[in-house]
Amino acid sequence: MNYLRSLLSIRYYVLVALFAYGVFVWAGLQGRRLLGDDNENPEGARTSTARSGHARFYHK
Amino acid sequence: MSHVPATSAAPAHVPCPKCHHQVPYFDQENSTFFVCPACHAYFKAEDDNAPVSLGKFEGNQKPVLPLGAVGTLRGQQYRVLGWMLRKEKQAIYQWHEYMLRHEETGIQAQLAMYEGHWMLVGPAGRDYKVSGRATSRGAQILDEDTSYDIYNSYSPVTLYAEGEFDWEIHEDSKLTVTEYIAPPHMLVREKQGHQAAHWYRALHIEPSEVAEGFQVPNQRMPFRTGVGAIQPAPAQNSWPALRSFSLNMALLVIITQLALLFIKPEKQVLLQDFSTGRETVPTGANAEAVAAGSNRVLVSKAFEIEGPAALQFALTSSLANQWLEVPVTLVNERTGQRYEFTKSLEYYSGVEDGESWSEGSQDQDATLANIPTGRYHLTLYPVSENGQDLPLHLGVSQHTPLQSNAVVLLLLLAVYPVIQYLRRHSHEHNRWANSNYGPQDES
Numbered sequence: 001m002n003y004l005r006s007l008l009s010i011r012y013y014v015l016v017a018l019f020a021y022g023v024f025v026w027a028g029l030q031g032r033r034l035l036g037d038d039n040e041n042p043e044g045a046r047t048s049t050a051r052s053g054h055a056r057f058y059h060k
Numbered sequence: 061m062s063h064v065p066a067t068s069a070a071p072a073h074v075p076c077p078k079c080h081h082q083v084p085y086f087d088q089e090n091s092t093f094f095v096c097p098a099c100h101a102y103f104k105a106e107d108d109n110a111p112v113s114l115g116k117f118e119g120n121q122k123p124v125l126p127l128g129a130v131g132t133l134r135g136q137q138y139r140v141l142g143w144m145l146r147k148e149k150q151a152i153y154q155w156h157e158y159m160l161r162h163e164e165t166g167i168q169a170q171l172a173m174y175e176g177h178w179m180l181v182g183p184a185g186r187d188y189k190v191s192g193r194a195t196s197r198g199a200q201i202l203d204e205d206t207s208y209d210i211y212n213s214y215s216p217v218t219l220y221a222e223g224e225f226d227w228e229i230h231e232d233s234k235l236t237v238t239e240y241i242a243p244p245h246m247l248v249r250e251k252q253g254h255q256a257a258h259w260y261r262a263l264h265i266e267p268s269e270v271a272e273g274f275q276v277p278n279q280r281m282p283f284r285t286g287v288g289a290i291q292p293a294p295a296q297n298s299w300p301a302l303r304s305f306s307l308n309m310a311l312l313v314i315i316t317q318l319a320l321l322f323i324k325p326e327k328q329v330l331l332q333d334f335s336t337g338r339e340t341v342p343t344g345a346n347a348e349a350v351a352a353g354s355n356r357v358l359v360s361k362a363f364e365i366e367g368p369a370a371l372q373f374a375l376t377s378s379l380a381n382q383w384l385e386v387p388v389t390l391v392n393e394r395t396g397q398r399y400e401f402t403k404s405l406e407y408y409s410g411v412e413d414g415e416s417w418s419e420g421s422q423d424q425d426a427t428l429a430n431i432p433t434g435r436y437h438l439t440l441y442p443v444s445e446n447g448q449d450l451p452l453h454l455g456v457s458q459h460t461p462l463q464s465n466a467v468v469l470l471l472l473l474a475v476y477p478v479i480q481y482l483r484r485h486s487h488e489h490n491r492w493a494n495s496n497y498g499p500q501d502e503s
Binding site for chain 1: 297298300301302304305306309312313316317320323324367368369370389398399400401402426427428429430431459462464465466468469472473476
């Protein structure tokens, strides 16, 4: 009880921390990466046509 | 609370032996030493004896708190009886001391002000035991759960004074005053020769409290500089809660991350080897890719995903001064939804001036997040120099642990505590920079 009372002095930090923790748990269960992933097709196009080649690689 | 001018409200007067000015005073019971406001003569007047001159103060300093003023500090009413400008005998530091009398009990107290930092000092009413030599580095006082560390030790010299006193203020230069701090509190030890020490207890007071309590306009209050000896550090009251809560949260995040490993265990869903060579006879859709300089299009075996899941892709190839670009498309076989990423593998090594070197990597990782449940396959469009035939090993696992999520949250949770820690650390550093007993002086 005393511990909870002591948290009143940092209540805004506690609220932000608990919210961030909630997002973390949700992201973990949903398999979401908070920093984003490597998907280059975020729109999730549903076309099934064969793509053209990626011959755009340059090197020394 | 209003000002009570000393000259009009003082209940008694004593004649100055130098200029015969009637010096007003308030404490008829105890005051025996006086400073004439007209000629600054310092004299003693006791009982019915004729006043005896003891010297004179030079200059015309002005106090922040007017003599005779009554003010309220921490709910207690005090009257200002006198003030002194003092310095350390062996140093240049100067400070003000205002002698106060508690209006109800008559007990004397003191307001000390150094560089705009105020503290209220009163008799401790008891003695304290100092561990170590009382005036040496490392001396400490343990009082219940509080540890007081030695902060300063000096002999005070009075440069200027006004008002009334119940002791010979010049005698204080024979004292050794030692201060021990546990902000916002201080214990003060006054000792003369082999006589028993007298103890006082001081409490930090904000300048605004003094200004409000004695109705002093803010512009008359001295500007506060640096950090006071017992000025509380930032977040003094909330720091213990902040420290324990943030550590508990960090522990909770780590436990949760470990729990997620059990709730959604990582599972390999595809492990397949490919060869990236060029088609000898381009057919169908492959023809377009081959024409663009790409290798053959590769299609993986189908695999099931239990979503929503994060997928981890591991691509490995045996490269020797070669490169391989691998665009990958994950295709949901039922809905046709596609996810794409491209990884470039390159690895170069050699020997130059007798030293071997290497750069690049033969493997790359990629992550696709929030993939729904379904049956999927991969389509790969590898590109290598001149269509070289290179081996490509591809592994896919679902429910890969998203360690970066935990790292991001831990960093986010640390921001505020770290800022407060740095502020407190800087505050303590500045506090001890004014002391000869600070940790930075240890060598």
